[in-house]
Structure formats: C-alpha cells, structure tokens
Amino acid sequence: MTAQKLLSTIGFYALVVVIVVFSVFPFYYAIITSFATGTELFKVSYWPATFNLANYESVLGGRNFPRSILNSVFIATLTVTFALFLAVTASYALARVRFRGRGLLLMMILAVSMFPQIAVLAGLFELIRFLGIFNTPWAMILSYTIFTLPFTVWVLTTFMRDLPVEIEEAAIVDGATPWIIITKVFLPLLWPALVTTGLLAFIGAWNEFLFALTFTSSETTRTTPVAIALLSGASQQEIPWGPIMAASVIVTIPLVILVLIFQRKIVAGLTAGGVKG
Amino acid sequence: MATNDGGLSLSQQRQRAAFWFIAPMLAALFCVAAWPLLRTFWFSFTNTTLSDLYGGEFIGFDNYLSVRVLESGRWIWRGTLVDPAWWNAVWNTVRFAFVSVFFETVLGLIVALVLNAEFKGRGLVRAAILIPWAIPTIVSAKMWAWMLNDQFGIINDIMLNLGLISQKIAWTASTDTAMYAVLMVDIWKTTPFMALLILAGLQMVPRDIYEAARIDGVNPVKVFFKITLPLIRPALMVAIIFRMLDALRIFDLVYVLTPNSAATKTMSVISRENMIDFDKFAYGAAQSTLLFAILAVFVSAYIWLGRVDLSGEGQK
Incomplete structure (x- = not known):
C-alpha cells in the first residue's frame, strides 16, 4: 500500500x-x-552559452523598433482609459438597476466580444479611411474598442453585482444620486477590479495583430507585434532570428512580470462571468 | 418597476440615470461593431475595390454564387461558394478548431485537476502556466517558428536525439506538418486559459463531496466521471464555447507561423488576403460575412442544445 502511495506521489510530481x-x-x-x-545561433544549445547583447543593441539601436514600443504603449494606454471610462458607468447601470431588456x-x-474581428474589417477600414485616421495610432485606438469595451463592461458588471446591496441602499437613503453612488461609493471599492480589467484590456491591446497589420502602412506607425512579425534581415532569405528573439523578449518581459505580480487578480478577472453556474 | 406616487419614483429616476449611463457605451459599440458589420454585409453585395471604396455597384449575390450559361449549354458557376480555395480554408479552420479545442480541454482538465490538489509549490506551477498565456501570440509564433526551424531548430534536435524521427523535418514549410505546427503552438498557448477556467469550476465543487466519496471507498476514476465532471459541466461548456469561437476566427498565429501555406490557411486569413492583398475587397467581405454567419449559427446551436447559461445570472 505504501509503495503504491509513493509511486502515485512520484507520478504526480x-x-x-x-x-x-x-x-x-x-x-x-x-x-x-x-x-x-553569429554562428552560435546555429548550434543547438540547451543551456545559456554566451551573454552577448548585440541583438538587443541592433533592435533598440534601430530607429523603428523603439518607435513601435512607444506606439504600442500609447495605443494600449489610451484604449484602456477610454474603455474603463465608458465601462464603469455602463456596468453600474447593468449590474445594479433593474430595467426591461x-x-x-x-x-x-x-x-x-466574441465577434470574429475579420467580419468588421471591411467596414472598419472604410470608417477609418472616412475619418482620415488610416496609418495613425487613432485607427487602432478606435478599432480596439470593439474587444476592450465589451470585455471591461462584462467583467465590471460581474464584479459590481457582487458588491453588497446595503452600501447602496444607505447611500440612497442619504439622498445620493446614481452619479454620486458611482463616484463616491462604488469607485473606491472597485479599484481592484479596475486594475484587473484594465490590465487584461491592456494585454489585449498590446497583443492585437489583425487590425494593427491592416490599418498601418509605414514602419513608424507599426505596433510591436506587427514590427516583430515583419522584422526582416539584410536579404529576403535571411531571417534575423537573433534580433527577432531579442525584440520578443523585450515586449514579453514586462507582460510576464505584470502577470506574475497580479496573477491572483488576473485569474479572478479571467474567470469572472461565464463560469458562474 | 411599478410607480404609484405622482412624480418620478425612485426606480424611475434610477432607470432614467441608467439609460444615460449606458448610452455612451452603446454609441461606441454601434460605431465600432454594428455599423462596420452592416457595411461589411453591404460590401459583400457590391463590386467595391480597395482603391475605390465608394465606387462599388450592387451586384446581388454574385460574390457568393452566380451562374452563367454559355452558348454551348455549359453552366459556369462562380463565386465564393464554388471556390475550392474557400472550402479548403473552411475545412482547415474547422479541423483546426475541433482538434485544438479537444486537446486544450483534455490537457486543461488535467492541469486544472493538478492545480486543484494541495501540494507544495502549487503557486509556482500556476505562475508557470500563466507564462504561455501572457506571451503575445505573434511572439509565440516567432518563438516556435525558431524552435521548429528545419535546420537549426531545437525540436528536430530533441526528436533526432530521442530517435523519434530519422531526419530533420521542415515543420512549418511542409504541407504535411504545417497544420501540426499550428496546432502545437495553439495548444501550448491556450491550454493555460482553459485550465484556469476549468479550475474556477473545480473550486466551486464542495470539498465534502470528495470526502464522502473517499469514506465510501469510491474509486477516484469513478469519482471523476460521476461527481466531478457533471458538477463542472456548466463551467466546461462555457469554456469550450469561448475557446471554440476563438479558434474559428484564428488569424495571427497562422499568418505568422505558416505564411502562404494552403495547408493551414483559415477563413480569416483568406478573407483578409482577398480584401487587402489581392484587391478583391468585396469578395473578401463576402467571405468574412460567411464566417460571421457560420459562427452565429454555431453559437446559437451550441447555446440552445447545451442549455448554456452565458449571462452568469443563473436560474437558481
């Protein structure tokens, strides 16, 4: 019996x-x-053999990749701010007020939020051309709303639904208007939820590829995923694996750190809604 | 909702405020979702080109299907619905979606069961599985493209050393293996998400049920299939539909990992290619409309057949 237990413990680990x-x-x-x-790249090694920063220098020393990072930060930050701003009031109404429909x-x-993004691509392309924002960061900020806004509304609604009703009742008895209730009563309680949803929306905007690829046409307006996907070497045949990996590490490290710091909150945010049976 | 006093009742006031709170969000969603979707539908019935977005004429269903009878009596069918490249993409997408979601569910279930057990270092494992999820899809595609490289890739090296393959395989370039490469990367990247959703379901199962089963001496396998699985079914169903929808619209991974490979080209990839790269804007719009229609039918059928409660409000 103990041998069996030991075996299953070993199996588990x-x-x-x-x-x-x-x-x-x-x-x-x-x-x-x-x-x-150089040639070290083409020898398969399982352990870190060298520590050479040349790839990082070539990526960060170039003109376009740092610019892409700035583009990505700008776009993701503005997208998230915009989505949270619209979502807080809307999700209050959706979570706390009973109305038909x-x-x-x-x-x-x-x-x-589950739309295939390709289905709106043609229409969005027209809209972006019409607004004259093709090949500018605003094209991405506008189009990313399609996935950040529904997501933030959805998650914040589930968070707000769980806040105790007594707090709100007390505020209503004191004569607080819905606007006061949101800004003075709920917002302070919602900070953790806002951080979580904001972070998840930020990751979504940071990683987006289809819209960023379609709505940009020059190297200086690219976001980081597009820049990495289209990073090319001196010749067509030669893929610059070293710089590509350096660029990949640069854009991923901040995300990995953020995710590890906020892992509990992220798991809660990811599973909010949907899974409540 | 009933009111009986003269002025605005409290609930009416609240409903009025609710309307103004929701209106900006609805307006934004209308601009970025509903309107572009309707325009895409419209474009699919025209012969609009990329260079002249407003010069298109209404041509009915010609982008989808049209027939012309030649003088010799032969019927010539044209349009997406008789385009072998489109049907190849549909088949690729469906195959990809079902295989990837199947493996992600099974592996996700295993990882979730592991994380649901109490053991030393559980936090570390959870942190580790979050890493694939946190990595941008494009970065994962490039990372794996490098690992799957035919000449210098580590995967070929490992498999050669283990004797699993006798010669190096061009994973992403060969038509036989390109789909496996895409599946491999997608399963690696999305199993964590699946595991976390399932884990949330698992954690809602009361522990004393397991306790009771153990005291009664029920076989763990039987406990899993008779107790755990039925109890997490709602969470599992929701997780599967989310993943399925994601898989059916896949674009970025395929586009970057196996560019221009007919063996992996999905519906999203072929629509965009026609729309933007081949200057067949309206034709691509028709294909993306079809993708939308397929997804809509699929979701409705799934929710209806599976009685999935997506709203989270529950009917307790």
Whole structure:
C-alpha cells in the first residue's frame, strides 16, 4: 500500500514537472537565443552559452523598433482609459438597476466580444479611411474598442453585482444620486477590479495583430507585434532570428512580470462571468 | 418597476440615470461593431475595390454564387461558394478548431485537476502556466517558428536525439506538418486559459463531496466521471464555447507561423488576403460575412442544445 502511495506521489510530481517545463521552456529558449549571435545561433544549445547583447543593441539601436514600443504603449494606454471610462458607468447601470431588456443587452455585449474581428474589417477600414485616421495610432485606438469595451463592461458588471446591496441602499437613503453612488461609493471599492480589467484590456491591446497589420502602412506607425512579425534581415532569405528573439523578449518581459505580480487578480478577472453556474 | 406616487419614483429616476449611463457605451459599440458589420454585409453585395471604396455597384449575390450559361449549354458557376480555395480554408479552420479545442480541454482538465490538489509549490506551477498565456501570440509564433526551424531548430534536435524521427523535418514549410505546427503552438498557448477556467469550476465543487466519496471507498476514476465532471459541466461548456469561437476566427498565429501555406490557411486569413492583398475587397467581405454567419449559427446551436447559461445570472 505504501509503495503504491509513493509511486502515485512520484507520478504526480513527474506530471507537475512536465507541466512546468512545457510551459516555461519556449520562453527560456527564446531568452537564450536572444543572447547568441553569429554562428552560435546555429548550434543547438540547451543551456545559456554566451551573454552577448548585440541583438538587443541592433533592435533598440534601430530607429523603428523603439518607435513601435512607444506606439504600442500609447495605443494600449489610451484604449484602456477610454474603455474603463465608458465601462464603469455602463456596468453600474447593468449590474445594479433593474430595467426591461437588461438580460438581452448583456447578451448583445457578450456577442460583440466574441465577434470574429475579420467580419468588421471591411467596414472598419472604410470608417477609418472616412475619418482620415488610416496609418495613425487613432485607427487602432478606435478599432480596439470593439474587444476592450465589451470585455471591461462584462467583467465590471460581474464584479459590481457582487458588491453588497446595503452600501447602496444607505447611500440612497442619504439622498445620493446614481452619479454620486458611482463616484463616491462604488469607485473606491472597485479599484481592484479596475486594475484587473484594465490590465487584461491592456494585454489585449498590446497583443492585437489583425487590425494593427491592416490599418498601418509605414514602419513608424507599426505596433510591436506587427514590427516583430515583419522584422526582416539584410536579404529576403535571411531571417534575423537573433534580433527577432531579442525584440520578443523585450515586449514579453514586462507582460510576464505584470502577470506574475497580479496573477491572483488576473485569474479572478479571467474567470469572472461565464463560469458562474 | 411599478410607480404609484405622482412624480418620478425612485426606480424611475434610477432607470432614467441608467439609460444615460449606458448610452455612451452603446454609441461606441454601434460605431465600432454594428455599423462596420452592416457595411461589411453591404460590401459583400457590391463590386467595391480597395482603391475605390465608394465606387462599388450592387451586384446581388454574385460574390457568393452566380451562374452563367454559355452558348454551348455549359453552366459556369462562380463565386465564393464554388471556390475550392474557400472550402479548403473552411475545412482547415474547422479541423483546426475541433482538434485544438479537444486537446486544450483534455490537457486543461488535467492541469486544472493538478492545480486543484494541495501540494507544495502549487503557486509556482500556476505562475508557470500563466507564462504561455501572457506571451503575445505573434511572439509565440516567432518563438516556435525558431524552435521548429528545419535546420537549426531545437525540436528536430530533441526528436533526432530521442530517435523519434530519422531526419530533420521542415515543420512549418511542409504541407504535411504545417497544420501540426499550428496546432502545437495553439495548444501550448491556450491550454493555460482553459485550465484556469476549468479550475474556477473545480473550486466551486464542495470539498465534502470528495470526502464522502473517499469514506465510501469510491474509486477516484469513478469519482471523476460521476461527481466531478457533471458538477463542472456548466463551467466546461462555457469554456469550450469561448475557446471554440476563438479558434474559428484564428488569424495571427497562422499568418505568422505558416505564411502562404494552403495547408493551414483559415477563413480569416483568406478573407483578409482577398480584401487587402489581392484587391478583391468585396469578395473578401463576402467571405468574412460567411464566417460571421457560420459562427452565429454555431453559437446559437451550441447555446440552445447545451442549455448554456452565458449571462452568469443563473436560474437558481
């Protein structure tokens, strides 16, 4: 019996090790590659062999990649601010006020968040051309609203639904208007939720590719995913793996750190809504 | 909702405020979602080109299907619905979606069960599995493209050393393996998301149920299939539909990992290619409209058949 128990414990930990190695190895390998240059790049090595910052210098020393990082930061920050601003008031109404058609409205918002983005591409392209914002950051800020806004509304609504009703009742008895209730009563309680949803929306905007690829046409307006995808070497045949891996590590490290710091909150935010059976 | 005093009752006041709170959000969603969607529908019935967005004429269903009878009596069918490239993309997308979601569900379930157990270092494992999720899709595509490189890739190296393959494989370039490469990367990247959703469902199962089953000496496998699985079914159903919708619209991974490969080209990729790269704007719009229609039918059927409660309000 004990032998069997020992065996199952070993089996369990073996499974744990396999899960961890599979999850972490590709990123670890990208980091190793990013420090290798020249012929070292073409020898498969499982351990960090060299520590050469040449790839980072070539990526960050260029003119376009730093610009892409700035573009991405600007676009993601503004997208998130915009989405949170619209979502806080809307989700208060959706979570706390009973009105006819609320369920339908929530379903519609959810439907929008699950839209295939390609289905709006042609129409958005026209709209962006019409507004004269093609190949500017505003094209992305506008189009990212389609996935950040429904998502933030949805998650904030589930968070707000769980706030105790007594707080609100007390405020109403004191004669507070709905606007006062949101700004003075709910907002202070909502900070954790706002941080979580804001972070998730930021990650979404930071990683987006289809719109950023379609709505930009010059190297200086690209966001980081597009810049990495289109990073090319001196010749067509030569793919600059070293710089690509360095650029990948640069845009991923901040996300990984943020995710690890906020992991509990992120898990809560990801699973909010939907999973309540 | 009933009112019986003269002026505005409290609930009426609140409903009026609610309207103004919701209006800006609805206006924004109308601009970026509803209107572009309607315009895409419209474009799909015209012969609009990328260079002249307003010069298109209404041509009915010609982008979808049209027929012309030649003098010789032969019927010539044209349009997306008889385009083999489109049907290839549909088949690729459907195959990708079902295979990837199947493996992500099974593996996600395993990871979730591991994370639901109490053991030392659980926090570390959870942090580790969040990493693939946090990495941008484009970055994962590039990372794996490098690992799957035919000459210098580490995957070929590992498999050669283990004797699994006898010669190096051009994973992303060969038509036989390109789909496996895409599936591999997608499963690696999205299993964590699936695991976290399932884990949230698992954590809602009361612990004393397991306790009772253990005291009664029920086989763990039986406990899983008879107790755990039925109890997490709602969470699982929701997780599967979310993943399925995501998989059916996949674009970025395929576009970057296996560019221009007919073996992996999905509906989103082929629509964009026609719309933007091939200057067949309206034709691409028709294809994206079809993708939208397929997803809409799929979601409705799934929600109806599975009685999935997506609203989270529950009917307790």
